[in-house]
Amino acid sequence: MAMFGKAKEQYEFVKKAREIQKKLKGEIVEAESGDIKVKMNGEMKVQSVEITSDEVDDVRQLEKDIKSAMDSVTEKAQKVAQSMMKDVMGGMGGGMPF
Numbered sequence: 774m775a776m777f778g779k780a781k782e783q784y785e786f787v788k789k790a791r792e793i794q795k796k797l798k799g800e801i802v803e804a805e806s807g808d809i810k811v812k813m814n815g816e817m818k819v820q821s822v823e824i825t826s827d828e829v830d831d832v833r834q835l836e837k838d839i840k841s842a843m844d845s846v847t848e849k850a851q852k853v854a855q856s857m858m859k860d861v862m863g864g865m866g867g868g869m870p871f
Contacts, residue, residue, distance in 0.1 A: 789861045793854075800853050804845035807838035813846045815853045 797815030804811055808826035813819050822839070829835055 786861065790858075793857045793861060796857060797854055800850075802846055802849040802853060804842050804849060806841035806845065807834065809835070809838040809842040811839075811842040811846045813850045815850055815857070817847060817850045817854070819843075819846075 794816070800815035801812055801820060802815070803813075805825075808824055808829075810821075810823040810825055811819065812821045812823075822842075824835070
């Protein structure tokens with residue numbers, strides 16, 4: 774019977790993981806650096822990149838701002854995903870540490 778209990782537990786985990794995946798798609802985080810604003814969803818897919826300045830004087834600085842904003846928004850999206858997964862794994866009775 775223990776085998777059926779494990780199968781049910783795995784089924785519940787997969788079900789919860791799919792629910793979280795749907796939620797992550799709708800979670801939007803954003804970050805800014807200089808004249809750049811980036812939005813990304815919880816699946817870490819870029820939703821938009823916006824240049825908030827009408828003029829670009831320094832292309833190298835703009836490139837640095839883009840990289841910085843992308844790094845920041847990726848970190849935020851990872852934290853959102855990690856937090857949601859921690860909730861599911863915590864319910865698994867000593868699941869994986871995140």
